Amino acid sequence: MSERPHILVASPTFPEVIAKLRAHFEVEANEGDDVWKGQAFTSRLPGKSGAFLTGAQTVNAEVLAQAPELKIVANMAVGFNNLDVAALEAAGVVGTNTPDVLTETTADFGFALLMATARRVTEAEHYLRAGLWGKWSYDLLLGSEIHGSTLGIIGMGRIGQGIARRGVHGFGMNLIYHNRSQLDAATEAELKAHYAPTKEEVLEKADHVVLVLPYTPAAHHLIGAAQIALMKPTATLVNIARGGIVDDVALAKALQAKTIAAAGLDVFEGEPTVAKELLECSNVVLTPHIASATLQTRLQMAHLAADNLIAFFKEGKPLTPVTQQ
Numbered sequence: 001m002s003e004r005p006h007i008l009v010a011s012p013t014f015p016e017v018i019a020k021l022r023a024h025f026e027v028e029a030n031e032g033d034d035v036w037k038g039q040a041f042t043s044r045l046p047g048k049s050g051a052f053l054t055g056a057q058t059v060n061a062e063v064l065a066q067a068p069e070l071k072i073v074a075n076m077a078v079g080f081n082n083l084d085v086a087a088l089e090a091a092g093v094v095g096t097n098t099p100d101v102l103t104e105t106t107a108d109f110g111f112a113l114l115m116a117t118a119r120r121v122t123e124a125e126h127y128l129r130a131g132l133w134g135k136w137s138y139d140l141l142l143g144s145e146i147h148g149s150t151l152g153i154i155g156m157g158r159i160g161q162g163i164a165r166r167g168v169h170g171f172g173m174n175l176i177y178h179n180r181s182q183l184d185a186a187t188e189a190e191l192k193a194h195y196a197p198t199k200e201e202v203l204e205k206a207d208h209v210v211l212v213l214p215y216t217p218a219a220h221h222l223i224g225a226a227q228i229a230l231m232k233p234t235a236t237l238v239n240i241a242r243g244g245i246v247d248d249v250a251l252a253k254a255l256q257a258k259t260i261a262a263a264g265l266d267v268f269e270g271e272p273t274v275a276k277e278l279l280e281c282s283n284v285v286l287t288p289h290i291a292s293a294t295l296q297t298r299l300q301m302a303h304l305a306a307d308n309l310i311a312f313f314k315e316g317k318p319l320t321p322v323t324q325q
């Protein structure tokens with residue numbers, strides 16, 4: 001009998017998914033609390049022909065040089081900025097991600113964060129819990145309108161379109177978006193979408209800007225001081241894409257100076273560390289990278305990552321391979 005492939009599960013995941021992998025492979029699974037990354041990850045790669053990752057592990061030419069048997073890395077995430085796709089291709093290693101299964105859940109959260117940000121939900125809760133609520137007041141914690149306002153989306157893939165549908169059909173918002181390519185005419189008509197050839201136009205015109213674009217080297221600090229300065233003083237900015245797209249310190253300065261009204265952030269440069277400048281702002285809603293975090297969706301993501309490994313080794317082809325962005 002030929003030896004079963006050896007698989008590394010580098011981040012803790014659902015026991016049922018580890019059991020599923022064990023039915024097909026020899027598995028070294030991280031069943032503790034810490035994520036194996038850096039040296040803790042690379043030192044376990046020799047002898048493994050597949051790896052189940054969560055986005056916390058970087059796979060580049062240097063890592064691949066230490067993993068000569070590796071054939072596939074399966075991300076339990078739709079984003080794959082942790083994978084150097086050119087280096088994978090050069091080494092003949094397949095990369096996979098988990099698209100589609102998280103689209104609607106992530107769009108739900110993007111919209112929830114927009115609403116919490118615009119209507120100052122967490123700020124209001126902190127105020128109440130701090131015992132500061134003395135009386136009903138006509139101007140207590142005034143927020144910004146959502147219905148009828150202009151929603152700006154930068155990055156109009158599946159999740160961006162999900163947020164757009166919620167805004168346009170659910171809240172009567174007007175939509176302006178920027179994307180590498182314009183949507184087809186039927187989708188634009190359905191969403192009554194105005195295509196902006198530049199992100200600057202979205203930043204200038206929108207009342208609520210949501211970032212949903214992939215993180216690539218070109219997207220690093222795409223939204224910095226100069227871009228934030230283009231936004232309306234009443235505008236809000238939501239980032240559910242990746243930390244690093246926004247210059248968090250520049251954003252904190254704008255929030256403190258109130259050159260924009262508020263921000264909602266689920267992702268951070270250098271997470272899980274959050275810039276102290278942001279922590280000091282009251283007009284920002286901060287959440288710990290949970291946009292896809294429902295039990296059903298996280299289970300589907302974990303199963304899809306496992307199924308990619310199984311399909312690759314059984315049928316020679318993964319289900320959802322990544323390609324260079």
Ligand code: DGY
Nearest residue numbers: 055076077078079292
């Ligand atoms: C994703 O799927 O990319 C989420 O951000 C989780 O990492």
